[in-house]
Amino acid sequence: MSLHEVNPSIKAFTVVVSILILSVFFDPITPLVTILWSVTVTFLFGRVSFKKWLLLFTPFLFIAVIYVWSTMLFPRLQVGDHIIWEWGILTVTAEGFQRGVSLGLRVLSFATLSIMFTLTTKPTDFLLSLMQQCKLPPKLAYGIMAGYRFLPLIREEFLTLKNAHRVRGVAGARTIPEKIQQLKRYVIPLLAGAIRKAERTALAMESKGFTGAKNRIFYREITVSRIDWIFLLLMISAVILSAFISWKLGYLQFYNGEL
Structure with missing residues (x-):
């Protein structure tokens, strides 16, 4: 076992x-x-x-x-x-x-x-099991799954922004106002990128016929x-x-x- x-x-x-x-x-x-x-x-x-x-x-x-x-x-x-x-x-x-x-x-x-x-x-298996055995709504489950997949991408984008600021000679923040300003420089582009990814994901799921219906068929079945x-x-x-x-x-x- x-x-x-x-x-x-x-x-x-x-x-x-x-x-x-x-x-x-x-x-x-x-x-x-x-x-x-x-x-x-x-x-x-x-x-x-x-x-x-x-x-x-x-x-x-x-x-x-x-x-x-x-x-x-x-x-x-x-x-x-x-x-x-x-x-x-x-x-x-x-x-x-x-x-x-x-x-x-x-x-x-x-x-x-x-x-x-x-x-x-x-x-992924846990969410599939929650949908199949515990009747979790597919809309909620696939939303959580998509958000989980976005986390590594957001981290990569953050590192890219950080390296880009370093290459352009942006000084590191030391005081509290400078740190708040630095946080804005990171948060706004990351939020904009996350919104674009969410829109593309929604369009892709809709084009594949995803309606969120509970009586859907699963490619992978999790059994007991x-x-x-x-x-x-x-x-x-x-x-x-x-x-x-x-x-x-x-x-x-x-x-x-x-x-």
């Missing part, structure tokens, strides 16, 4: 349901086991580059560390908390440390599931197979099993809206 072959809509539904289940619990073991499971599945069945995965994972790791640090050093003290270390206004309690680690691992569990979906799903349901069952079961392991170890807690 390859994650790239799983139906994108089923995969997205699985990730959303897994995150919703994880959001109910607030303990360190449940998200930790889920992280290990999702990372293992990603690299075993996803054919994912570790460097690319690490590049996407690093920002979430930084956010998780900040959450752990702030929650641990500035806890909401309650009667009966066990103080581990105290210096001035900084107080570290065993309960605050556990809450911080739980919050950080929670963020990372959401991140690993989202990264698994992002790196193993083609945007037994593998998709097996993937859904395995991922949901793994999240529930992680909560069961946490309960057996005595760490399972439900999220009550307080940190």
